[in-house]
Amino acid sequence: xxxxxxxxxxxxxxxxxxxxxxxxxxxxxxxxxxxxxxxxxxxxxxxxxxxxxxxxxxxxxxxxxxxxxxxxxxxxxxxxxxxxxxxxxxxxxxxxxxxxxxxxxxxxxx
Amino acid sequence: xxxxxxxxxxxxxxxxxxxxxxxxxxxxxxxxxxxxxxxxxxxxxxxxxxxxxxxxxxxxxxxxxxxxxxxxxxxxxxxxxxxxxxxxxxxxxxxxxxxxxxxxxxxxxx
Amino acid sequence: xxxxxxxxxxxxxxxxxxxxxxxxxxxxxxxxxxxxxxxxxxxxxxxxxxxxxxxxxxxxxxxxxxxxxxxxxxxxxxxxxxxxxxxxxxxxxxxxxxxxxxxxxxxxxx
Amino acid sequence: xxxxxxxxxxxxxxxxxxxxxxxxxxxxxxxxxxxxxxxxxxxxxxxxxxxxxxxxxxxxxxxxxxxxxxxxxxxxxxxxxxxxxxxxxxxxxxxxxxxxxxxxxxxxxx
Numbered sequence: 411x412x413x414x415x416x417x418x419x420x421x422x423x424x425x426x427x428x429x430x431x432x433x434x435x436x437x438x439x440x441x442x443x444x445x446x447x448x449x450x451x452x453x454x455x456x457x458x459x460x461x462x463x464x465x466x467x468x469x470x471x472x473x474x475x476x477x478x479x480x481x482x483x484x485x486x487x488x489x490x491x492x493x494x495x496x497x498x499x500x501x502x503x504x505x506x507x508x509x510x511x512x513x514x515x516x517x518x519x520x
Numbered sequence: 521x522x523x524x525x526x527x528x529x530x531x532x533x534x535x536x537x538x539x540x541x542x543x544x545x546x547x548x549x550x551x552x553x554x555x556x557x558x559x560x561x562x563x564x565x566x567x568x569x570x571x572x573x574x575x576x577x578x579x580x581x582x583x584x585x586x587x588x589x590x591x592x593x594x595x596x597x598x599x600x601x602x603x604x605x606x607x608x609x610x611x612x613x614x615x616x617x618x619x620x621x622x623x624x625x626x627x628x629x630x
Numbered sequence: 631x632x633x634x635x636x637x638x639x640x641x642x643x644x645x646x647x648x649x650x651x652x653x654x655x656x657x658x659x660x661x662x663x664x665x666x667x668x669x670x671x672x673x674x675x676x677x678x679x680x681x682x683x684x685x686x687x688x689x690x691x692x693x694x695x696x697x698x699x700x701x702x703x704x705x706x707x708x709x710x711x712x713x714x715x716x717x718x719x720x721x722x723x724x725x726x727x728x729x730x731x732x733x734x735x736x737x738x739x740x
Numbered sequence: 741x742x743x744x745x746x747x748x749x750x751x752x753x754x755x756x757x758x759x760x761x762x763x764x765x766x767x768x769x770x771x772x773x774x775x776x777x778x779x780x781x782x783x784x785x786x787x788x789x790x791x792x793x794x795x796x797x798x799x800x801x802x803x804x805x806x807x808x809x810x811x812x813x814x815x816x817x818x819x820x821x822x823x824x825x826x827x828x829x830x831x832x833x834x835x836x837x838x839x840x841x842x843x844x845x846x847x848x849x850x
Binding site (some may be wrong): 451452458459460465467472473474477478480481484485488 | 782786789793804807810811814817818
């Protein structure tokens with residue numbers, strides 16, 4: 411895999427994760443069992459913000475790719491761990507996107 | 521007032537508003553009456569994001585100052601309107617910061 | 631076209647434009663005729679920032695979609711106009727992505 | 741120093757650094773010796789973006805404070821190192837703000 415392809419894959423994973431996190435955030439705020447989802451809501455937005463920051467930075471070839479991807483991997487892992495506690499479809503889909511993004515970011519950071 | 525002072529005042533108002541919105545967001549997510557605060561939570565974060573974007577853009581003398589301040593004023597007004605419905609101290613403080621920021625942004629946009 | 635599809639198309643256009651602007655930004659900073667590209671460099675980054683902000687906000691179904699898309703359309707048009715003055719391939723590609731994004735944003739804002 | 745005061749000091753240092761970086765960015769793009777400032781321009785914006793992201797995240801009490809401050813410290817040190825090579829007043833002021841911000845972020849990350 412070329413370096414350019416690795417960047418491209420990581421950007422795509424970050425954007426897919428941003429999307430899943432934002433969808434989970436909006437959906438969680440509409441759920442009946444809202445009180446159980448406090449941490450989920452916060453982590454969704456925290457993770458979405460970091461993912462979109464990472465995608466933008468990688469697409470301009472930032473000098474801090476390793477550090478940003480390291481941070482992004484941690485946020486994705488924390489968000490996945492929280493989402494995996496819940497049965498909502500949006501949580502499951504979010505956890506999955508977070509795991510894929512964490513993996514892509516770990517490869518980049520290495 | 522010089523143009524530079526106007527920029528500076530607007531940046532300060534945006535940053536104070538970001539702070540109040542973020543504090544209201546975190547505090548709302550801890551409240552017992554969480555279900556009543558769904559819109560408040562969303563608007564807090566939406567408004568904080570727009571305020572911090574505006575402050576950053578103004579501090580680099582963006583060519584889109586008028587449009588960004590127009591957007592920021594609208595977000596601040598919507599967030600203030602929502603926060604004014606609630607009795608929590610963090611909501612009242614947030615509404616106040618939003619009103620001040622909206623005013624500063626309206627002056628900039630004019 | 632469903633509303634969801636319209637959002638999706640606009641997000642995709644914003645992300646494609648962010649990418650083209652960031653590429654043009656990085657490439658312009660390496661060019662020999664750097665002095666001619668001062669405005670191009672500034673507009674590239676301004677436009678990329680607004681595009682990524684718009685994509686993120688749209689993906690969380692922001693209440694300020696119309697205002698954000700209006701702002702994004704203006705930034706894209708300004709960046710396209712500047713890039714169209716230059717002969718570099720990255721400028722031409724950027725101008726094209728900006729025009730497509732401006733169109734998608736104008737539809738959303740309407 | 742209370743934890744809250746430490747957060748507040750770090751947010752203030754990040755915002756002062758964002759401001760100095762953005763000012764250096766805009767000023768560098770107007771300089772006659774533009775070609776010497778390519779790296780400075782890129783690092784200014786990279787650093788400003790990370791500082792504003794850090795300030796926003798800290799003000800909402802992010803769970804990733806240590807990681808974000810670690811990243812911010814690295815960006816500030818890189819930007820300071822570059823700015824210290826140049827004689828422009830805006831570069832010197834930027835380097836100073838970067839060094840102060842790096843220090844505040846290192847304390848937070850510890």
